[in-house]
Amino acid sequence: MNLSPVDNCYLPKIAILDRVVDEIAEVKTFYWRFTDPAEQAAFKKFRPGQFAQVSLFGIGEFPASLPPSPTEADTFFTVKQVGSCSAALHALKPGDKFAVRGPYGNGFPMEEYYGKNLVFVAGGIGLIPLRSCIIYALAHREKYKRIQIFLGAKTPRDLMYRDNLREWEKSAGVECHLTVDRAADGWTGNVGVVGSLFKKPGVQVAVEDTVAFVCGPPIMFRFVIKDLKALGFQDKNIVSTLERYMKCGVGKCGHCCIGVAYVCVDGPVFTYDQIQKLGEDI
Amino acid sequence: MKARILDSADVLKIVDLLRQQGHEVFAPFGGRGRDTCYDSVTDQNRGEIQIHLPNPYYPPKRFIFPHIERLMKVQRSDGDLQIEPTYREPKRAIFGIRSCDVAGIWHLDRFFLGREHRDIYYEKRRKNMFLVNVVCTDPARDIGEECFCVCADTGPAAREHFDLQLMDLGGGEFMAVAGTEAGEALFSAPFFRKGTEEHVAKRRAILGEVRKSFKPSTTSWFSAAIRHVSAGRIQEKTWEEIGKRCLECGGCTYVCPACTCFTVSDRQVGPDEVERVRIWDACALGGFTRMAGGHNPRRAVHDRRNRRFFRKLSHYFIQRELSMACVGCGRCAAVCHGDIGMPSVVEMIRRETAEVDKHEPVAR
Numbered sequence: 214m215n216l217s218p219v220d221n222c223y224l225p226k227i228a229i230l231d232r233v234v235d236e237i238a239e240v241k242t243f244y245w246r247f248t249d250p251a252e253q254a255a256f257k258k259f260r261p262g263q264f265a266q267v268s269l270f271g272i273g274e275f276p277a278s279l280p281p282s283p284t285e286a287d288t289f290f291t292v293k294q295v296g297s298c299s300a301a302l303h304a305l306k307p308g309d310k311f312a313v314r315g316p317y318g319n320g321f322p323m324e325e326y327y328g329k330n331l332v333f334v335a336g337g338i339g340l341i342p343l344r345s346c347i348i349y350a351l352a353h354r355e356k357y358k359r360i361q362i363f364l365g366a367k368t369p370r371d372l373m374y375r376d377n378l379r380e381w382e383k384s385a386g387v388e389c390h391l392t393v394d395r396a397a398d399g400w401t402g403n404v405g406v407v408g409s410l411f412k413k414p415g416v417q418v419a420v421e422d423t424v425a426f427v428c429g430p431p432i433m434f435r436f437v438i439k440d441l442k443a444l445g446f447q448d449k450n451i452v453s454t455l456e457r458y459m460k461c462g463v464g465k466c467g468h469c470c471i472g473v474a475y476v477c478v479d480g481p482v483f484t485y486d487q488i489q490k491l492g493e494d495i
Numbered sequence: 496m497k498a499r500i501l502d503s504a505d506v507l508k509i510v511d512l513l514r515q516q517g518h519e520v521f522a523p524f525g526g527r528g529r530d531t532c533y534d535s536v537t538d539q540n541r542g543e544i545q546i547h548l549p550n551p552y553y554p555p556k557r558f559i560f561p562h563i564e565r566l567m568k569v570q571r572s573d574g575d576l577q578i579e580p581t582y583r584e585p586k587r588a589i590f591g592i593r594s595c596d597v598a599g600i601w602h603l604d605r606f607f608l609g610r611e612h613r614d615i616y617y618e619k620r621r622k623n624m625f626l627v628n629v630v631c632t633d634p635a636r637d638i639g640e641e642c643f644c645v646c647a648d649t650g651p652a653a654r655e656h657f658d659l660q661l662m663d664l665g666g667g668e669f670m671a672v673a674g675t676e677a678g679e680a681l682f683s684a685p686f687f688r689k690g691t692e693e694h695v696a697k698r699r700a701i702l703g704e705v706r707k708s709f710k711p712s713t714t715s716w717f718s719a720a721i722r723h724v725s726a727g728r729i730q731e732k733t734w735e736e737i738g739k740r741c742l743e744c745g746g747c748t749y750v751c752p753a754c755t756c757f758t759v760s761d762r763q764v765g766p767d768e769v770e771r772v773r774i775w776d777a778c779a780l781g782g783f784t785r786m787a788g789g790h791n792p793r794r795a796v797h798d799r800r801n802r803r804f805f806r807k808l809s810h811y812f813i814q815r816e817l818s819m820a821c822v823g824c825g826r827c828a829a830v831c832h833g834d835i836g837m838p839s840v841v842e843m844i845r846r847e848t849a850e851v852d853k854h855e856p857v858a859r
Contacts, residue, residue: 222613222615223566223567226578270761274761296788431790458784460758460773461759464611464612465606465607466756466759466773467778468758470802472805473809478611492727493798
C-alpha cells in the first residue's frame, strides 16, 4: 500500500500552566500556553465551540471546552473537578507542564449568523463553551443585531466569569439577564429558573431572525427548549453543544457516537433539529 | 489480475518465499478439536501449517490493530516532559487469511485511514502487511455452522484487497491469483506455472458448488435487515428482547474482524516514565459511555445492543465507511452465551417484521 505521510493525531504537545483562577466551588480557570510558540499560533486559529484534549500523563486524557474566544490573547480551560483527570489538573501549580492537542470538533458557525440576533441561554457551567461565542460576538459587534444573555446559577456564589458578567451588564451593546435558584448574600436580582427570565417585565426575547445558543445541565436544557419553542423558536435556530465520554477526539475510538454522529468530529455543536435526528437520546 | 497454477506440495513454499523476503509470517495452525489459531511461522512449526481448517476465533486483524498497543512514552525529568511516539512498522504477512477477514481488514482500512483524521499507528502496521488469502473450499473443514459470508457478500472468494489468493482446485493443484504487484512478483518463483482454460472452468465450478455448501440460514435475509435497521423500523421490544439475552461480556466485539472501538489508558512503567496504550473496547460494556461524574447516556443494556447492530448495519455508516461493519464470519454467533450473534439478530428482526407486516389473507 502506498500512503502519504500523516501527522500523529493522538500526539499531544507540551503546554505550561501560567496561572490558576478560582471561579466557583470546584471550578477553576487554568491559563496555559504551548511551550512551542508555533504550536500556540496554530492552535489560536480555533473556532468558538471547539474543544481540546487535555493530557495529564499517568492519569489520562479528557476533552475540555475552550472558553476563550480566538479574538482574545489568552488560552485557558475552565474545568470542574469531577473525575480523576480533572482532579489531576486541579492539583497542578503554575509552571507545571501537561499536554494538549486540538482544537477539535466543528464549533459554532459564527459567520453564518452574521446579521442575526443572538440569544445565549446558559445554566451553571454551561456558560463555559458559550463564553467563547459571547466574547467573539462582542468582538464583532457590528456583524450581529441584538445580543441577549440569559444566565442561571444555583446561588449567587455559583455565577462564574464575574468580571465578564459585570462588563456585559454594563455594556450598551448587550442585554444581560441573571437569575439564581436560591437567593443569598444580599442578592436583589431575579430568583427562579433561567426560563423565568424570558417572561420578566421589560424583557423582550428576540425570536425572528434569531439564533438561540443553549447550554446547561440536561434538565435545564429540556425546559429551556420548551420555553424557546413556546416563544416561537424553530428547532433549526436553536444550537447547543453536547458532551460525551471521549478517548480520541478524532472519530476513531467510538465512545462519543450518538446514533449517526460522532460528537467529536460531527459535533460537538448541533442544532436542536439535528439532535432530534441523531436516532438516539442525548 | 494474473493467475498461476502450483502443486499442493509447493503451497508452503510461498510461506518460505515471504520469510526469505524478510516477512514475519503468521499462519493458521490446528489445536485440539475445533481449536485453531494464527501463530508466527518458525522453521520448527512450518510443516504444521494448515490450509483447510476452521477459521480461528481470534481474528487476524490484531496483526494490524493489536489488542493492546503502545502509542507513546512520556519521560518526566526536572519538571520537564518528553513525549515520544512509539511506532512499530514490522514487515509481516498473513498466510491463509479467509475472505471474510480480508473484508474485515478492508473495512478497518476505510475506517482508520479514511475521513478527516488518519491513524498513523494503523497505517504504519498496514503498509508493510502482505495478505495471502485462502478461499474456503472444503465444506467439512473450512465452512462453519455460522458462516454467512455469502450473505454479507465477502466470500467464499474475496474479489480484491489481498496480495495473493490461493484456491484449492483439488487433484493436487492450487490456483494463485495476484491482487497486487507485490503478489504478482511472487510468480517469478519456479514452482508457478501457467494455467489453462480447464483450470479456470474448474475454479468456477468449485465456487458454484461451495456456495451451496453453506448451511441454510436466515442470514439470507441480511440485506432486508439492513433496510429495516436503517429505516428505524425495528420495534423497541425487539431490542429489549435482544438486550435481555446479552450478558455484556463483550465477546462478540473481541472476535469481530470489523470492530474498531478502543479505549486509551496511561500506565506507570518506571519512576519517571509513563506509557500511553490503547486497548480494544466494546460498546457492549456498561462503562463505554459513562462520563466523569457518573452520567451514562446509554444506560440500558438494550440501548447498547441496539447500538452495536445499528452501527454495523445502518446505511448511514455503510456509506460513511463504504463498507459494512459485518463481514459474515459468524464468530459472534459462535461465542455468544445468549445466542444473539448477528445471524440470530437477523432472524429476530425477520420474525418481528413478519409479525408487524402481517396482513389479512386475500379473500377468495
